[in-house]
Amino acid sequence: MFGIGSTELLVILVVALIVIGPSKLPDLMKTLGKGMAEFRRMSSDVKSTLEAEVDRAEREQKQAEAQKQQAPAHAEAAAAAPTQPEAAKAAAPGKEAPSA
Incomplete structure (x- = not known):
C-alpha cells in the first residue's frame, strides 16, 4: 500500500496517536477511510470511461478503414458491370425495356 x-x-500510527490523541483518532481514521474509498471509486470510474472511449474510437476507426477499402471495390464492380436497362436493351434490340 503506497x-x-x-x-x-x-510508526505513522503511533505518531498520529500522540499528535491527534486517542479520542479523535478513530474519527480521523474513519474520515480518511471514506476519503480513500471515494478516491478509488472515482479513479475506477475515470478509468472505465477512458477505456470505453478508446474502444469506441478504435471501433470507429476500423469501420472507416473498412469502408475505404470497400469503396474502391464497389466502384470498380459498378464500372465493369452493365446496368440492368442496358443489359435488357442489348438482349432484345427490337423491344424496349419496360418502364417502372
Missing part, C-alpha cells in the same frame, strides 16, 4: 511497509505504517 510503498509503505508494516513497520513504517506502525
Whole structure:
C-alpha cells in the first residue's frame, strides 16, 4: 500500500496517536477511510470511461478503414458491370425495356 511497509505504517500510527490523541483518532481514521474509498471509486470510474472511449474510437476507426477499402471495390464492380436497362436493351434490340 503506497510503498509503505508494516513497520513504517506502525510508526505513522503511533505518531498520529500522540499528535491527534486517542479520542479523535478513530474519527480521523474513519474520515480518511471514506476519503480513500471515494478516491478509488472515482479513479475506477475515470478509468472505465477512458477505456470505453478508446474502444469506441478504435471501433470507429476500423469501420472507416473498412469502408475505404470497400469503396474502391464497389466502384470498380459498378464500372465493369452493365446496368440492368442496358443489359435488357442489348438482349432484345427490337423491344424496349419496360418502364417502372
